[in-house]
Structures are given as C-alpha cells and as structure tokens.
Amino acid sequence: MYRRQLHFENSEKGGTRKRKGGTVTPFGFRSGDKVRAEKASVIYVGWIGGYTQTQRTMNNVSVYDHNWKRIGQFSPNKVELLQRSTRLCVD
Incomplete structure (x- = not known):
C-alpha cells in the first residue's frame, strides 16, 4: 500500500530510522x-x-474524510472503531 523509504534517515551514523x-x-x-x-x-x-x-x-491517529482530505490527528483513546475495512471502495 505504501512505498518503502529505505533512505528516509541515515541510521548508519548512530540514528534510528523513524x-x-x-x-x-x-x-x-x-x-x-x-x-x-x-x-x-x-x-468526527x-x-x-x-x-x-x-x-x-505521544501517539496520534490520522483520520480522513471520504475524499481522503485529512480531518485531523486524534488521540487513540478518543477514536472508536465503527466498521472494519474490507478494502472495497464505494462512494
């Protein structure tokens, strides 16, 4: 679903890749x-x-509307699952 970013940060110099x-x-x-x-x-x-x-x-979950415009970032404690994704796109 997402491309891997192998060189997002240089972990060879002691850093850890986020x-x-x-x-x-x-x-x-x-x-x-x-x-x-x-x-x-x-x-929302x-x-x-x-x-x-x-x-x-500090952890945040990104929530998007039906056009995949970001509504905002929310605390996972304030997010409730309504329906599990079936990977079927319906407008």
Missing part, C-alpha cells in the same frame, strides 16, 4: 477503517489513514 506510513497501527486500527473520533467536544466520522509516533508517549 516509522513512516504503514497500514496497521499498534492500537488495533487498520488503514481504511471507519471510525468516530472526538476532539474538543466535536465528533472518517477513515483511518495511519498514525504518527512523535515521542514515546
């Missing part, structure tokens, strides 16, 4: 799952597009 993209999150969501997400007492319905791990304690 996670970039992917289809499965460690929170039980997969790319394309329909979810309900809450931020600032506003509820959209689809999972991936997740970002900026620090060890």
Whole structure:
C-alpha cells in the first residue's frame, strides 16, 4: 500500500530510522477503517489513514474524510472503531 523509504534517515551514523506510513497501527486500527473520533467536544466520522509516533508517549491517529482530505490527528483513546475495512471502495 505504501512505498518503502529505505533512505528516509541515515541510521548508519548512530540514528534510528523513524516509522513512516504503514497500514496497521499498534492500537488495533487498520488503514481504511471507519471510525468516530472526538476532539474538543466535536465528533468526527472518517477513515483511518495511519498514525504518527512523535515521542514515546505521544501517539496520534490520522483520520480522513471520504475524499481522503485529512480531518485531523486524534488521540487513540478518543477514536472508536465503527466498521472494519474490507478494502472495497464505494462512494
């Protein structure tokens, strides 16, 4: 689903390569799952597009609308799975 980025960061010089993209999150969501997400007492319905791990304690799940425009990044604790992705694209 996503191209591998072998040279995203130079890990030979002591650095570790950051996670970039992917289809499965460690929170039980997969790319394309329909979810309900809450931020600032506003509820959004959209689809999972991936997740970002900026620090060890900071994780966010990206949620997109039906045109794959990003609605925002949400805490996994405030995201609820509505329907598992079947990889069937329907408008």
